[in-house]
Amino acid sequence: MSSRDRRPGTEPDAAAIIERLKEAIDVATDAELAGLLGCSRTTISNWRSRNTVPLGRLRRLCKQRGVPIDYLLSGRLGADADGLPALDSETVAHLFRLLDRYHFIRLPKTKAGRDPAKRAAAEFLTLRRQMATILKKGPQ
Numbered sequence: 001m002s003s004r005d006r007r008p009g010t011e012p013d014a015a016a017i018i019e020r021l022k023e024a025i026d027v028a029t030d031a032e033l034a035g036l037l038g039c040s041r042t043t044i045s046n047w048r049s050r051n052t053v054p055l056g057r058l059r060r061l062c063k064q065r066g067v068p069i070d071y072l073l074s075g076r077l078g079a080d081a082d083g084l085p086a087l088d089s090e091t092v093a094h095l096f097r098l099l100d101r102y103h104f105i106r107l108p109k110t111k112a113g114r115d116p117a118k119r120a121a122a123e124f125l126t127l128r129r130q131m132a133t134i135l136k137k138g139p140q
Contacts (some may be wrong), residue, residue: 008018012048013100014051014053015048015051016046016075017053017058017072017073018030018033018044018047018053019046020071020072020075020089020122021033021058021061021062021067021072023089023118023119023121023122024065024067024071024072024122024123024126025061025065025067026119026123027057028044028114029041030044036061037057037058037061038057039057051088055069058072064125067122067126068125068126068129069123071089071122071126071129074088075088075089075090076088076089089118089122089125090121092120092121092124092125093115093117093118093120093121094117095121096116096117096120096121096124097117100116100117107120
């Protein structure tokens with residue numbers, strides 16, 4: 001995030017933004033993400049170390065994949081955006097873990113180091129935003 005994109009008094013967390021994007025679009029590695037963004041893995045590493053991300057580049061990928069940019073920046077979809085109560089990805093992931101533990105749902109097995117509940121939470125929050133938009137428009 002460049003300095004002109006920051007709100008006064010806020011400090012972005014580039015590493016968290018990158019990880020939320022990877023979860024939301026189901027990408028496991030920085031190399032895969034770099035391929036989608038048209039840059040190198042080293043570039044993404046530099047974003048982390050400098051704590052900056054190019055929002056223009058992320059916006060394009062988010063638009064293509066249906067991921068709300070506000071989710072990337074904050075990890076939350078606020079009530080002001082879709083009229084529903086604010087939820088953060090950690091809370092939703094925890095709910096998915098509980099549902100899996102008590103056999104209401106079955107989370108898929110994933111590679112070591114990947115949390116299927118976080119992936120499910122990212123998908124849920126993205127679909128939630130899309131459904132709110134559809135419901136606001138009404139029948140076509």
